[in-house]
Amino acid sequence: MKSSAEKINKNTEVSYLDAHLHLQDQRLQAQLPSVIARAGQKGVGRFFCNATSEDDWTKVIALAGTIPGVIPFIGIHPWYADSVAEGWRERLCLLLEQQSCGVGETGLDKRCPVDFTRQVALFKAQVDLALQYHRPLVVHCVRSWGPVVDIIEQEFAGESAPPVMLHSYSGSVETMRRLVTAGAYISFSTRLLGRDEKKIKKVLVETPVERILLETDSPDQLPAEWMAKGERAYNEPMWVADLYHQVAQLKKINVEDLKVSLWDNGKIFTHAAASRR
Ligand SMILES: [Zn+2]
Known part of the structure; x- marks a missing residue:
């Protein structure tokens, strides 16, 4: 029997996808062409690039305009929920109207010192914008599973809702099951x-x-342990290829089949980011 990877046309654009990163970060900016070239050599060809604060929005959009395969997500990270400038919501709306992009990263983080009520207000406002503009949503969640799962079950479970991912998942199996039942993706x-x-x-x-x-x-x-060895100071997208191999082993599936499946999962986000309604 042919695997699903063999069944698909050899000419398709399937590559490894890095479903969450911050190419606009200073640490990567300094050597971005080589970071992207190294990713390309390992077969990583699509990057979901997330803003963390308003300062990032135009940088992320500009990167998407210059580097092939970069999909922009703009939003406010919970760590910066108390340092937003007045009128942020209107400026985010304007960009969502003008640009093909998703909303992120946003979410809730009980480990950070930012007032939790403030985080919830910012998160809910960005959830509303994702729903209003039908854009994919990227959620950061640390020790705040109750309110995050409630919002996803209430707002994203319907067929017509935009896709939502929980990035860098750190929750339990039980929470994962509730999220998957509500239609969410787990990164x-x-x-x-x-x-x-x-x-x-x-x-x-x-x-x-x-x-x-x-x-x-x-x-x-x-x-x-990579950090302990001191060989590398920071992460970069080429390492997602190693992660695919590790995950294929853990799931006991062929890495090429995994690549095709995850490409399809990513396409749901790419298409929703590009759909301007
Ligand atoms: Zn992030």
Whole structure:
């Protein structure tokens, strides 16, 4: 029997996808052409590039205009929820009207010192914008699963809702199941390449392939032992190829089949980002 990878046309554009990263970050900016070239050499050809604050929005959109395969997401990260400038919402609306882009990264983080009520207000406002403009949403969630799952179940479970991903997933198997039932995608980061990530590896094994995405979150989330060796100062998108191989092993599937499945999952986000309604 032919695998699904063999069945698809050899000429298709399928490549490894880095489903969450920050190419606009200073640490990558300094050597961006070589970072992208190294990713290309390892077969990584699509990058979901996320803003974290308003300062990033035009940078992320400009990167999408100059580097092939970059899909822009603009939003405000919960760490910056208390430092937004007045009128941010109107300016975000204007960009969503003018540009093909998703909303992110946004979310809730109980580990950071920003007032949680403020985080919830910013998160809800961005959820509303994703729904209003029918754009994919990228959610950062740390120790805030109750309110995040509630919002996803209430707002994104319907057939007509835009796609939503939980980036760098760190929750339980039970929470993953609720999110998957509500239609969400679960993105696992290169942290999983680390030796001691037993809990999250167990979640990955239980997550259906049709809901998985993989990411580096570059320049962050370099696996702990790589950092300890001191060979690399930061993460970069080429490492998502290694993550695909690791995940194929853990899921006991062919890496080419995984690549095709995850490309299809990513396409749902790419298409929703490009749809201006
Ligand atoms: Zn991120």
